Amino acid sequence: MLLFLPSQSDLTIIAPVMAAGVAHAILFPCTISLGADAFPNRDRGTGMTLMFGMTELGVALGAHSLGTIVNHWGFRTMFVCLAFLTLFSSILYAASLRRTKLLKTRLRLNSPGCPAARPTAYV
Numbered sequence: 001m002l003l004f005l006p007s008q009s010d011l012t013i014i015a016p017v018m019a020a021g022v023a024h025a026i027l028f029p030c031t032i033s034l035g036a037d038a039f040p041n042r043d044r045g046t047g048m049t050l051m052f053g054m055t056e057l058g059v060a061l062g063a064h065s066l067g068t069i070v071n072h073w074g075f076r077t078m079f080v081c082l083a084f085l086t087l088f089s090s091i092l093y094a095a096s097l098r099r100t101k102l103l104k105t106r107l108r109l110n111s112p113g114c115p116a117a118r119p120t121a122y123v
Contacts, residue, residue: 003015003016003019003020004016004075004079005076005079005080032048032051035047035048035051036048066078066081066082069081
């Protein structure tokens with residue numbers, strides 16, 4: 001998103017738009033396949049419907065909220081807000097992955113078949 005900041009005319013916005021298009025072309029199939037794998041085979045259709053529905057809801061709500069930001073503070077502010085939102089969501093996702101891995105490790109160590117099993121107090 002920060003690539004859009006120096007754009008002052010229609011010609012200078014071509015490169016950032018192309019970069020965003022390439023990024024979308026790479027990430028969208030990966031996101032869809034990871035989302036599909038998150039659901040069991042019998043619920044995959046429902047899960048994909050839910051995933052696409054949330055995507056469309058995000059587009060609908062995002063367009064209105066970003067349009068409001070553009071109307072009040074301009075395009076530069078909107079792009080900076082999007083950059084910070086992306087950074088924040090990436091940090092939140094990394095933290096949730098770390099927490100999930102820690103919980104799986106604890107559960108594995110506390111399983112009855114594990115020779116190193118020991119009681120653990122969960123807070």
